[in-house]
Amino acid sequence: MVSIAKEEAIQYGVESVELPGVLVSILGEVPDETLEFLLKQGLRTLAEMTPEEFMKFKGIGKEKAVRLAAAFELARRLARLMPENKPKITSPENAAALVMEEMRYLDREHFFAILLNTKNQVIARETISIGTLNFSVVHPRELFKAAIRRSADGIILVHNHPSGDPTPSRGDTEVTKRLIEVGNVIGINVLDHLVIGDNKFVSLKTKGLL
Template sequence: MDGETAVRAYQLEDGPRERLLRLGASALRIDELLACIMQSGNGRQNVYAIAQSVVDHLGGLDALADIEVAELLQIPGIGRAKAVQIAAAVELGRRIARKPATEKRQIRTADDAAKYVMDRMRYLKKEHFVTLLLDTRHHVLAEDTSSIGSLDASIVHPREIFRRAVRCSASGILCVHNHPSGDPSPSPEDIAVTKRLVEAGRLLGIDVLDHIVIGDGRYVSLRAAGYLDHG
């Protein structure tokens, strides 16, 4: 059997779809999972070559977690249909990572908050500022993504942060944002925004329980660091 025949035999007899059926999705590499999602080639390249192009372009799973259709369309072999397939699969993963509001997840500690958002925020390529709205027993009533981009006081404004908290009759809020660098050390801007929100919450009677900075598998609680102390 020559090399080309051997590859064809692998694709037919033990390709990603067959291995997924036999071993489960967790046994597949990233390129194999992408091949399963895209299903077919484009007439010039087979689906395995296109999947490898995606992996080579992205450099790994981290970038895939925050991929957009426009970026996918820049990859050789990816047209609109395949870009939509990949983007939809990624979005499903994001939504699965979120706990449904109907579960009323309870946030008792900074560690609870970090675990609640870590899997969906640690790989984001831009800073996302998320506000968790909590009831008197610290159950999550809802959550808002208040801003996307560099964190400063002009972007994260108390008016926007507390508007929905008032509408939901939230007893408190817990703020979370990520650092795309992977280092969760709070910046001077992080600290300034936190203090401003604490003061605004005090006037409204809504507690700012904590501000968690998410890194790559690590986090920092600004309350634990002493930045939410009443002055």
């Protein structure tokens, strides 16, 4: 697999290599179960691991562990050198534009939070919950834990309707009002709630439902 990944990188560019190939290009040959476990962790978790933690996996010795940790450290240093790209939210339209293509085709309800700083610039987009075909459970604890962790000043709630119809339900309105109340208590403003349909959306604030 290592030689195949290297050939793909040379012929088509490193960006064309799938994640398993990228990992083995850095590590060299490792047992399949080790590679599978690393992939299950996700990049964010791997980026936070130490060489000592990598060495606990079968087939990863000191050299490979340091090599992998160093690759993530290079990525972090590059990120610090690059200018921050924090889009500013000035209307429901540009907030919806951030998530429309990602959310419009989802076949289950997903509840996202767009987290903003004091200048209404986007800090992050967090997935708060994933529900069934037509129901997403939102716990205030999970929402505000994410906001506090990111030091957010404001939140725009976003969820999709898999039916493609963004008409807010009574439950959507009730949940939003409850989250606004919790936000007021802890000092984080819930600014709006967008319901995403198929290339269309509804702002509960614009509709006067909040």
